[in-house]
Amino acid sequence: MPQTGVRPGSRPFYWVRSWGCAKRNHLNYTFAHLSDFHFSSLDDDFARGCALVDDAISQGADHLVVTGDIADAAQMEVVRGFIRHLKGQEWAGSERLTVIPGNHDIFPVSLRSLASLRRPTSLFQKFNQATSSCRQGAEPLVAGEHYPFGKVLSPDVVIVGMDTTRNEQFGPHKWAEGELQEHHRAAVSDFFA
Numbered sequence: 001m002p003q004t005g006v007r008p009g010s011r012p013f014y015w016v017r018s019w020g021c022a023k024r025n026h027l028n029y030t031f032a033h034l035s036d037f038h039f040s041s042l043d044d045d046f047a048r049g050c051a052l053v054d055d056a057i058s059q060g061a062d063h064l065v066v067t068g069d070i071a072d073a074a075q076m077e078v079v080r081g082f083i084r085h086l087k088g089q090e091w092a093g094s095e096r097l098t099v100i101p102g103n104h105d106i107f108p109v110s111l112r113s114l115a116s117l118r119r120p121t122s123l124f125q126k127f128n129q130a131t132s133s134c135r136q137g138a139e140p141l142v143a144g145e146h147y148p149f150g151k152v153l154s155p156d157v158v159i160v161g162m163d164t165t166r167n168e169q170f171g172p173h174k175w176a177e178g179e180l181q182e183h184h185r186a187a188v189s190d191f192f193a
Contacts, residue, residue, distance in 0.1 A: 029157050032056035033065045038072040038104060042081045050085045057089060063153060064091060068102020068165075074123045079105060079130045087133070094151060097134040100161045101127050103178070107165075124165070135161070141187035148184050150191045160188050 034053065039046045053064065064086070071078045083099075086092040106123040128135075128146050138149040138161070147163035164178035 029154060030060055030062045031065055032059075032061035032063070033067065035067040036069045036102070037082075038069055039078045039082070040072040040075060042078065046078065046081065050082070053086070053091075054089065057091060063095075063157075063159070064097050065159070066097070066099040068100055069104040070099075070102070071105050073104060074106055074108045076123070076126050076130060079127055083130055083133065092133045094134050094137045095153065098151065098159055098161050099131040099134045100147065100163055101131075101165050103165050105165075139191070141191050142184060148188050148191075150188075158192075160191065162188065 032053075034056075037049045039049060056064065070082050083092055086097060091097055101124065105127050108123070135146065135149055138151045140146070141148045141150055141160070147161060149161045151159050151161075153159060162180065162184060164180050
């Protein structure tokens with residue numbers, strides 16, 4: 001479960017698996033990075049996760065970066081609840097929040113039968129609808145696609161959101177394997193050029 005610690009000579013550090021809060025003193029800009037909550041419902045674990053987010057905000061984070069797996073098995077009510085919580089804190093806008101999907105956000109874990117297998121594109125679209133507030137004003141880097149996108153957060157801070165979920169894959173055995181498409185890599189390279 002979430003833990004808090006203090007590294008010598010630094011601000012508090014938080015983690016939930018690969019979650020951290022890092023201060024970049026020379027820029028005076030703080031990112032809080034969250035990943036892999038794996039919430040399955042709006043329960044006590046969800047409330048503790050939201051409290052962790054609130055703590056990062058109260059510690060002076062300028063921007064939250066959520067890099068996937070808010071949900072454990074594509075439970076969209078969890079993703080929507082997480083965004084609702086951030087909206088209640090006035091942190092769901094693009095200037096404060098960046099969210100990209102993880103494989104657990106768009107791939108259901110339990111599949112009833114082989115006949116029910118479908119590409120997770122509809123869940124990918126639902127995830128993007130639920131998180132659309134954090135992409136408003138972002139620059140789409142590939143025409144007609146949600147990802148990658150770029151945001152200029154300050155004159156010295158730029159962030160790019162990329163998707164590696166392989167949401168077009170039919171075979172469930174491929175869903176855990178991330179992939180960064182070549183045309184996405186090229187678009188990001190052009191954005192920074």
